[in-house]
Amino acid sequence: MKLVFIESKNLNEEPYTTSKIISEYGGQQHRAVRQLIETYIKDLKKVGRVTFQMIPLETNGGVQNIKIYKLNEQQSTFLITLMKNTEKVVEFKFNLVKQFFEMREEFTKRRIERVHGKEQRNILTEAIDKLPDSPHKAMKYKHFTDLVYKTLFGKSSKDLKLQFGIGKSGNLKDYFDKEQLARVAKLEQQVAALIDLGLDYKEIKSMIQKKYLTINQNVENSISV
Structure with missing residues (x-):
């Protein structure tokens, strides 16, 4: 129940x-x-x-x-x-308190993973910041972000926001569970490392997608609202 x-x-x-x-x-x-x-x-x-x-x-x-x-x-x-503490009320009180605790514990785990994810995101942002200036440099943040999401979930950040019903100013990562947050943080760290090695976007995209295509051959990657 x-x-x-x-x-x-x-x-x-x-x-x-x-x-x-x-x-x-x-x-x-x-x-x-x-x-x-x-x-x-x-x-x-x-x-x-x-x-x-x-x-x-x-x-x-x-x-x-x-x-x-x-x-x-x-x-x-x-x-x-x-x-009044009838037998049914006592059982209900116990189950209600238990479910509130479990929900709170799950939120705490997600918040911890969210903080870790922000640290990894900062590493990716710093790696992009170090790239040579160009007229389209600002778009690289979006391109690399969408690369991560499309690789893991098959959708861009815009499409995922639509799926979750998130407004323009909402933060997509506030809707991921702790496992999804961990996967995003791990891939962002890998992308940052490849940027630091001097690879361009096309090279990184090719390497990342080949790697995750192999890993996920028998795994369905989807997010349920």
Whole structure:
């Protein structure tokens, strides 16, 4: 059972659960959970925004729009402490806390890998900076970046942003999982080393693609949103 959610794969997203989840798995009437939230709304707002969605749900009186609250980890933890500890509630509390912890741990691993990736990206940027000046030098950053992404994922940075639904100012790497970040960092380091050896873009592209074509002959490289 999935109790904790995120809106997207963005590294900066805040995990949440909902009043519907608390109701369903905590053995409570949804109306009672909503009333509890609204009673303590001022306290809940002290640890984050309290948001909701109006969701059409089938009821005895037909389809009605029901207010579903979204609660972050601190808000939901506070709320469940107010619930009576029946056997079902205790099991739900344990699983909810566990899933929030696991989500937080995964985000921490991604952030660590992201920091490492920034260091490798700086190495690649510095290698490009050392190249002789030319009218098209600024485009080399994009060309080498797209080389990395096309080699690993078969798509340019622009195409990947479209796939993830990322705005123009969004950072693609904030949406990669830790394994994808590690692969990108490794290839960027290899590209930087080849630039430092004096190879041009076409030579690097040929070497990289031949190497990864061999490695990935029986591996499907794809990213799922």
